[in-house]
Amino acid sequence: MKRIYMDHGATTPLREEVLDAMLPYLKEKYGNPSSLHSFGREARKALDEAREKVAAGLGVAPEEIVFTSGGTEANNLAIMGVVRGIAPIKNHIITSAVEHHAVLDTVKFLGQMGYEITILPVDEYGMVSPRQVEEAITDRTILVSIMTANNEIGTIMPFEEIGAVCREKGVYYHTDAVQAIGHIDFNLREQPVDLLSLSAHKFYGPKGVGALYVRKKTKLKQVFFGGGQERKLRPGTENLPGIVGLGRAMELAVADMPEKREKLIRLRDRLVEGLLQIEDVRLNGHPLQRLPGNVNVSVLYVEGESLLLGLDLKGIALSSGSACTSGSLDPSHVLMAIGLDHQTAQGSLRFTLGKDNTDEEIDYTVEAVRKTVDYLRAMSPVYRK
Numbered sequence: 001m002k003r004i005y006m007d008h009g010a011t012t013p014l015r016e017e018v019l020d021a022m023l024p025y026l027k028e029k030y031g032n033p034s035s036l037h038s039f040g041r042e043a044r045k046a047l048d049e050a051r052e053k054v055a056a057g058l059g060v061a062p063e064e065i066v067f068t069s070g071g072t073e074a075n076n077l078a079i080m081g082v083v084r085g086i087a088p089i090k091n092h093i094i095t096s097a098v099e100h101h102a103v104l105d106t107v108k109f110l111g112q113m114g115y116e117i118t119i120l121p122v123d124e125y126g127m128v129s130p131r132q133v134e135e136a137i138t139d140r141t142i143l144v145s146i147m148t149a150n151n152e153i154g155t156i157m158p159f160e161e162i163g164a165v166c167r168e169k170g171v172y173y174h175t176d177a178v179q180a181i182g183h184i185d186f187n188l189r190e191q192p193v194d195l196l197s198l199s200a201h202k203f204y205g206p207k208g209v210g211a212l213y214v215r216k217k218t219k220l221k222q223v224f225f226g227g228g229q230e231r232k233l234r235p236g237t238e239n240l241p242g243i244v245g246l247g248r249a250m251e252l253a254v255a256d257m258p259e260k261r262e263k264l265i266r267l268r269d270r271l272v273e274g275l276l277q278i279e280d281v282r283l284n285g286h287p288l289q290r291l292p293g294n295v296n297v298s299v300l301y302v303e304g305e306s307l308l309l310g311l312d313l314k315g316i317a318l319s320s321g322s323a324c325t326s327g328s329l330d331p332s333h334v335l336m337a338i339g340l341d342h343q344t345a346q347g348s349l350r351f352t353l354g355k356d357n358t359d360e361e362i363d364y365t366v367e368a369v370r371k372t373v374d375y376l377r378a379m380s381p382v383y384r385k
């Protein structure tokens with residue numbers, strides 16, 4: 001059976017060019033970048049080059065990049081690190097209700113530890129306004145952490161305006177840009193962002209590697225202890241094959257962006273148009289301010305999990321509206337935050353398209369959704385039409 005992958009928000013395949021760049025560092029170039037001999041120097045050089053590529057992709061200096069084990073760790077380091085850098089002088093952290101759990105749960109943990117926290121609500125499209133941020137900032141605020149683009153519903157936040165508010169108030173601004181890399185232009189020399197998280201496996205790089213951008217002079221302290229790697233901000237022997245892959249993936253993501261964005265928008269709009277022709281299907285997230293490859297819909301009178309499994313039988317891979325922590329049937333906190341009721345949230349599907357999806361795949365998917373929905377509704381006791 002032909003398999004169709006529409007879950008690029010969960011992870012992406014590794015690009016051939018990225019794998020090729022990594023292979024020497026999994027084979028003959030196995031030195032430790034901290035070693036002084038030729039093997040070490042060879043590894044150090046690759047580490048430096050990867051850092052330059054990531055920095056170039058964001059328009060920042062290489063010294064401002066800290067490699068981590070992925071987006072989760074970058075988010076944890078940003079929040080815990082800045083809190084360690086500034087507390088106890090100030091004690092307040094602001095975030096939004098639609099953040100990834102790597103941000104939300106870190107902030108909630110700090111709340112349990114006695115810090116003051118504000119979790120801003122979002123509008124029906126999943127957006128936080130700069131005004132809300134401005135009103136929430138107090139003279140005790142350390143940090144505002146609001147994502148660049150949402151992983152479930154694709155909504156792009158007004159992150160530059162939010163950053164500008166933070167700058168004006170003298171508060172650090174962190175943004176989880178894990179979903180945005182390769183879709184949104186970053187030039188952090190001009191954009192008012194102090195910390196930014198990214199993860200290689202969301203843009204055709206390897207899993208288990210990412211980075212945190214830390215603007216020069218930001219008061220960030222380490223949260224792991226050990227060696228002196230990454231200017232002590234992230235001790236531990238570097239995942240060199242992964243970091244080399246991240247560098248290459250970043251280079252390609254930036255180079256391909258205009259072309260890829262255009263293709264994804266076209267495919268996305270074709271998918272939305274097809275799906276909305278099915279009765280009682282609604283689009284979630286912002287109609288315009290959304291990631292090129294993201295389509296999130298609620299299909300009324302069906303259960304998302306059944307729909308997901310039915311589509312899986314037809315070879316189509318996607319996510320449903322129950323928490324991405326699979327196995328859990330709690331509705332997603334993002335869909336709840338935009339005001340959906342439990343049932344509607346449970347009946348939601350997320351399609352996240354990638355650069356290799358095709359028009360034929362979109363058309364096949366729309367038909368498959370239609371048939372599966374008809375079948376499930378015909379069996380449903382709550383569907384009476």
Ligand SMILES: *Cc1c(COP(=O)(O)O)cnc(C)c1O
Pocket residue numbers: 009010069070071072073100102147149150151176177178179199200202208209210
């Ligand atoms: C995937 C994702 C993360 C987590 O990144 P990992 O590298 O898988 O730890 C964080 N934030 C967002 C928005 C994501 O989509």
